[in-house]
Amino acid sequence: MCFYNQKRFACGDWSWTSFAHRCNYEYRTGETCGMRLVNTTEFETAQCRLCEKIETKYRRRSAEMDRLTRWKREGGTLVASMDKSQKIIMDLEKEIRQLQRERDEKRKALA
Known part of the structure; x- marks a missing residue:
């Protein structure tokens, strides 16, 4: 359950952007657990x-x-x-x- 930022487009589609922070479940340095949760959502005026x-x-x-x-x-x-x-x-x-x-x-x- 690592946290990533999300970009939401005007058409309703979205995409993952930058890595925000790591969760407590992954103990190896530089690794992520594989589960993505939304940290913040950036709204784009353009379409996908x-x-x-x-x-x-x-x-x-x-x-x-x-x-x-x-x-x-x-x-x-x-x-x-x-x-x-x-x-x-x-x-x-x-x-x-x-x-x-x-x-x-x-x-x-x-x-």
Whole structure:
């Protein structure tokens, strides 16, 4: 039951930060017992790494979708570019789902 500081992000996720102090159960010098308890919680206004990645993918997908609708509206001269853009959108959606699944698994493991 060694004590660590915790960082809580705006999205609700959290992570361990620095070691605070050792408990009485571990007698070896420089060792910790393996159990982590929260000493203090630091609140971050930013989101966690996974949420930032997901937001970035959403913005990129939105830009690709806007580009694709503009090309369709202006005419069908850029068919190869439209096909490539559709593939990029599908790949981004797959990456977003994978990141969201990773975030959900992390939250379930800690709950």
